[in-house]
Every structure is written in structure tokens, then in C-alpha cells.
Amino acid sequence: MKKRNIALFCGLFLLASQLTGCNQTTSVQPEKEELKVEQTQDTTQKEDIKEEQEIKISVTDFPKETDPERYALAKKQLDEYHAKYPNITLEPTDWAYDINSFLPKAASGQLPTMYGTWFTEVNKIVDAGYAADITDIVKEWGYDKYLDPNMLEVLSKDGRIYGLPIGGYSVGVMYNTDLFKQAGLVDDGGNALIPQNFEEMAQFAQTITEKTGVPGFFFPTKSNQGGWMFTTLAWNFGAEFETFEDGKWKAVFNSPEAVQALQYIKDLRWKYNVLPDNLLVDYGDFFKYFGTGQVGMAFSTLDWLNNPVVDYKMDKDLVGMFGLPVGPAGEEGRGVLMGGTVRMFSPNATPEEIDAVFKYLEITGYTPNADPEVEKTLQETVQADLAIDKIVGPYGLSPWGSGPRREAEIKILTENANVDMSKFENYLTHGMTDLRPEEPIATQELYKLLDSVVQTVLTDEKADPQKLLDQAVAEFQANYLDKQQ
Incomplete structure (x- = not known):
């Protein structure tokens, strides 16, 4: 009670x-x-x-039947919820956020009580008036004391909170431990060597390609993912993308540092020749390449470890991950991209309906507390993953930056680890520091524009990185930033 x-x-x-x-x-x-x-x-x-008034709510993020273990667990939790709160009817929906379907649904008042989206969408959704202010209820439940402050900053505007982080990620590098071994990139104990900087990482990729015949590196170029990964790469060269000057947003990603970063991507193709032959790719392609032993390493997030394992039956013991190497900007200029997904609430939802969703989230284990019931839920989730031989053990960013829940989560994951944790030690040490949120304005549109820039330098050896970025800056400024002013 x-x-x-x-x-x-x-x-x-x-x-x-x-x-x-x-x-x-x-x-x-x-x-x-x-x-x-x-x-x-x-x-x-x-x-x-x-x-005990009758309340009806709807939520997204419900597992699909194609993931039977997670679906069974979610169904069990839903039954528990209805038994505990018989006055509340909760309807899961299979609608998932996408840019094209969101606006018509929001404008017609058909948003679910709670819906999921990405950190990059928060600003535009809040500015459009399609998210409820949940500040008071977040404080009433005491979540504000434990939520990760980096994530909370992304989900807030003018001191008010508009979303609950579902999970966060930070970019690191996923690598195939067997290909590292075949290429001789191991120490005397057989452990994979870790590249210390971007230049060394390119050389590692070249060695893998030459010694094994397998492309040493993967870089995405479509589905907004090329631009996404270009930003985190360029930050570490010292580049900026959007700055706020004299009351206006300005595109600045045609700087010498940004040009140098784009040249690095170009060199992966034309100097080192370490990329797959198919250059029009996204992370769906990466999961296939990596899961079938056809690529050595790539920028990745920890929550993608299991895609190659589950979808392509890759041996989980061949997967490792390390933190981003140091870029030309040095340790002080290091920027590790932090992103994630968020739960937001319909602006039409009543306080009672939002409270009902919070009660549901607590049943599913979304809480900073670590009472026996929460630990039971965490254990059940881990056991569901172990049952289908997913990688269990490595842990990434959590909505709960501190507190008993975070401590219990790490303890349960490490105690149930089914992989050699030393293969992830570098990421656990360096992969969740120097975090930087994604660019704040028209983020997905920026990524889409940069996709074409990345594609051009990989398909045209004579492409000029400076000219390409000059053109992209002018287009982004005119079509997006100027319209935000």
C-alpha cells in the first residue's frame, strides 16, 4: 500500500x-x-x-511471442499486475515508435498512455506538446534520487522531467576473439591485445584482413547509422557538430577536425582496405557478418552482443568488447556517445493513469529498490536469457545510476556470467566514462544527411572530405537549424 x-x-x-x-x-x-x-x-x-476507480491504460514495449521466454515472463508479470490492481485494465500494444507514424498518431490523440522512443526524439516531442510532464510523480515515487543524472539531463527541459529512461548505451568496439588470435593480435597468455588509439585500431583491422582474409572492420553507411557513428568518431578528433551562438544554433561540422575524421573513414576503404565489399550496410548487416565470422570488429553497443549469438548461432565465447580507443583529441577530448531509449507519456494521460503505469513498471522490476521481489524479477530475466544461451555477465549503463537496484543488478549478472568476463574488462573499465549525449537538434535528420557523406567517401576515391562537409553544413543549416530558430 x-x-x-x-x-x-x-x-x-x-x-x-x-x-x-x-x-x-x-x-x-x-x-x-x-x-x-x-x-x-x-x-x-x-x-x-x-x-479504486476504474482505470484503463495502454503501453508499448511488450515483448513479442517470437521471443518466447521474455514473452512468457512479461505475460506472467501482467497477470500479477491485474491481480494486484483489479481496478486497472492494461492493454499492451505492438505499435513501436517510428518517425513517420508518430506524428499522425500524436496529432489525432491516439498515443498509448506510455510509449517508447529514443533519447534523440525527446526535444522535438516535448516542443510539440506530445509528452506529459511527469516531474511531480517521479519525485513522489522517489525515482529522481537514483536515476542516472546523465540520462535525466537528456530527458529534462527547463527543469521539468518528461521521460523515464528504459536503458542506456555507450559506444565501444565489439571484436571477434578468434580472428584476433588467428591474426596474432594476442599477448603471451592468448588474450586479445587492445588498440590504444584510432590509428592502431585501423592497423589491427589491416592485420586481420591480411592474415585471415576476413574484413577487419565494419562501418555502417545507411539507416542513419553512418552519420550516428561518424559523430562519435569525429568528437574524438575534436570536432563539434552543433553550437549555440548569439541565440542561434549553428552547424559547424566542416572544421579541420571533422574533415580529419571523415578522412579516417575514407582511409579505412582506400588506404587500409579493411571494409566488406558491400558498402551500403547498416547494423542488420553487421550482425550477419559478425555472427558468421566475416568481420573482425566494429563500433557497437553492449546491448548488441547477443544479436549475432541469437540470430546467427555464433559461439558466444568468440565475442569480446573494449572501450573506444583514444582519438587525436587525446584523453581530455575523449567523447563516448551515450544514447538510449525512453518511456514517455501521452499528454492526455491523467495523473491517475500515469500512476497506474508506474505501478506496472514496478511489477516489471523498474525501481531503484532491491527488495526480494525485485531481485526475483532480475533473476527470472537472467534465467530467461540463460535458457536460450544468450551472453550473460557484461553490464552496461543502467537507468539507475546508483542505489541498491544497480548494485543488485551487477551482482546478479556477474554471479550468473556464462562467458569469460576478461574479454569485456576493458569496456567495463573505459566504456562508460567520458559520456556525451547525442547532438540536440534534428538529430536523426543530421544522421541521415551524414549517411550520404560517408557513402560518398567510401565509394569515390577522389571525393573531397572538406567539400562534402561544407555542402552538408550548408544544407543542414538551411533545412533544419534555421527552421528551429
């Missing part, structure tokens, strides 16, 4: 006691006293009915 329910009950009990006491003091006839008590009980019943 929540504190406010307890307070309500106590207040009603005290009210009934005071009424009875007054009746006794004034020597009211027994018949009237009985009537008074009946009236008090009726008031209590009305308050109970008000507290």
Missing part, C-alpha cells in the same frame, strides 16, 4: 472516532448515533470507490 493510501485510511478512521466521541459527549440518542455511524461508513465507502 502506498503512503497516501495509508494516510487516507488513517484520516477516515480518525474522522469516524471524532464523530463518535462528539455524539457521546452530547448525549445523542442511540438511534441517531447509529445513523451517524452508518453515514460515516457510507462516506468511507465512497472514498474507497474513488480511490
Whole structure:
């Protein structure tokens, strides 16, 4: 029972006691006293009915039946929720956020009570008025004390909170431990060597290509993913993309540092020749290449470790991950891209409906606390992953930056690890530091524009990185940033 329910009950009990006491003091006839008590009980019943009003909510993020273990767990949790809160009807929906379908749904008032999206979409959604302000309820539940401050900053505007982080990621490098071994990139103990800077990483990729015949590196070029990975690469060369000057946003990613970063990508193709022959690729292609032993390494996120393992039956013991090497900007200029997914709420949702969603999230284990029920949920989730031989053990960013839940999560994951954790030690040490959020304005549009820039330098040996970025800056400024002013 929540504190406010307890307070309500106590207040009603005290009210009934005071009424009875007054009746006794004034020597009211027994018949009237009985009537008074009946009236008090009726008031209590009305308050109970008000507290237990019928509520109907809808949510996204429900697992699909194609993931049977996770689906069974989610169905079990949903049944528990309905049993605990019989006055609430929760309807899961299979609608998933995408840029094209969101605006029509939002404009027509058909958003689910809670919907998921990406960190990059928060600003535009809030500015358009399609997200509820949940600041007060976040504080009422005490979540603000434990939510990761980096994520909370991304999900806030003008000091108000508009979303709950589902999970976060930071970019590192996934690598095939067997290909490293075949290429001789191991120490005396047989452990993979870790490249210390971007130049060394390109040389490692070249060695893998020459020694094994397998492309040493993968870089995406479509589905907004080429631009996405170009930003985190360029930050480490010292580049900036969007700056706020004199009250206006300005595109600045045609600097010498950005040009140098684009030249690095070009060199992966024309100098080192370490990329797959198919250059029009996204991470769906990477999962296939990596899962079938056809690529050595790539920028990646920890939550992608299992895609090659589950989808292509890759031996999980061949997967490793290390943190981003140091770029030309040095340790002080290091920038590790942090992104993630977020739960937001329909602007039409009532406080009672939002509270009902929070109750559902707590049933699923979304809480900073670590009571036995939460630990049970965490264990069940891990066991569901172990049942289908997913990689278990390595941990990344969590919505809960601190507190008992975070500690319990790390403990349960490491105790149930089914892989050699030394293959992830570098990432666990360096992969979640120097975090930097994605660019704030028209982020996905920026990525899409940069996709074409990356494609051009990989398909045209004579392409001029400076001219390409000059053109992209002018286009992005005119078509997006100027329209934001």
C-alpha cells in the first residue's frame, strides 16, 4: 500500500472516532448515533470507490511471442499486475515508435498512455506538446534520487522531467576473439591485445584482413547509422557538430577536425582496405557478418552482443568488447556517445493513469529498490536469457545510476556470467566514462544527411572530405537549424 493510501485510511478512521466521541459527549440518542455511524461508513465507502476507480491504460514495449521466454515472463508479470490492481485494465500494444507514424498518431490523440522512443526524439516531442510532464510523480515515487543524472539531463527541459529512461548505451568496439588470435593480435597468455588509439585500431583491422582474409572492420553507411557513428568518431578528433551562438544554433561540422575524421573513414576503404565489399550496410548487416565470422570488429553497443549469438548461432565465447580507443583529441577530448531509449507519456494521460503505469513498471522490476521481489524479477530475466544461451555477465549503463537496484543488478549478472568476463574488462573499465549525449537538434535528420557523406567517401576515391562537409553544413543549416530558430 502506498503512503497516501495509508494516510487516507488513517484520516477516515480518525474522522469516524471524532464523530463518535462528539455524539457521546452530547448525549445523542442511540438511534441517531447509529445513523451517524452508518453515514460515516457510507462516506468511507465512497472514498474507497474513488480511490479504486476504474482505470484503463495502454503501453508499448511488450515483448513479442517470437521471443518466447521474455514473452512468457512479461505475460506472467501482467497477470500479477491485474491481480494486484483489479481496478486497472492494461492493454499492451505492438505499435513501436517510428518517425513517420508518430506524428499522425500524436496529432489525432491516439498515443498509448506510455510509449517508447529514443533519447534523440525527446526535444522535438516535448516542443510539440506530445509528452506529459511527469516531474511531480517521479519525485513522489522517489525515482529522481537514483536515476542516472546523465540520462535525466537528456530527458529534462527547463527543469521539468518528461521521460523515464528504459536503458542506456555507450559506444565501444565489439571484436571477434578468434580472428584476433588467428591474426596474432594476442599477448603471451592468448588474450586479445587492445588498440590504444584510432590509428592502431585501423592497423589491427589491416592485420586481420591480411592474415585471415576476413574484413577487419565494419562501418555502417545507411539507416542513419553512418552519420550516428561518424559523430562519435569525429568528437574524438575534436570536432563539434552543433553550437549555440548569439541565440542561434549553428552547424559547424566542416572544421579541420571533422574533415580529419571523415578522412579516417575514407582511409579505412582506400588506404587500409579493411571494409566488406558491400558498402551500403547498416547494423542488420553487421550482425550477419559478425555472427558468421566475416568481420573482425566494429563500433557497437553492449546491448548488441547477443544479436549475432541469437540470430546467427555464433559461439558466444568468440565475442569480446573494449572501450573506444583514444582519438587525436587525446584523453581530455575523449567523447563516448551515450544514447538510449525512453518511456514517455501521452499528454492526455491523467495523473491517475500515469500512476497506474508506474505501478506496472514496478511489477516489471523498474525501481531503484532491491527488495526480494525485485531481485526475483532480475533473476527470472537472467534465467530467461540463460535458457536460450544468450551472453550473460557484461553490464552496461543502467537507468539507475546508483542505489541498491544497480548494485543488485551487477551482482546478479556477474554471479550468473556464462562467458569469460576478461574479454569485456576493458569496456567495463573505459566504456562508460567520458559520456556525451547525442547532438540536440534534428538529430536523426543530421544522421541521415551524414549517411550520404560517408557513402560518398567510401565509394569515390577522389571525393573531397572538406567539400562534402561544407555542402552538408550548408544544407543542414538551411533545412533544419534555421527552421528551429
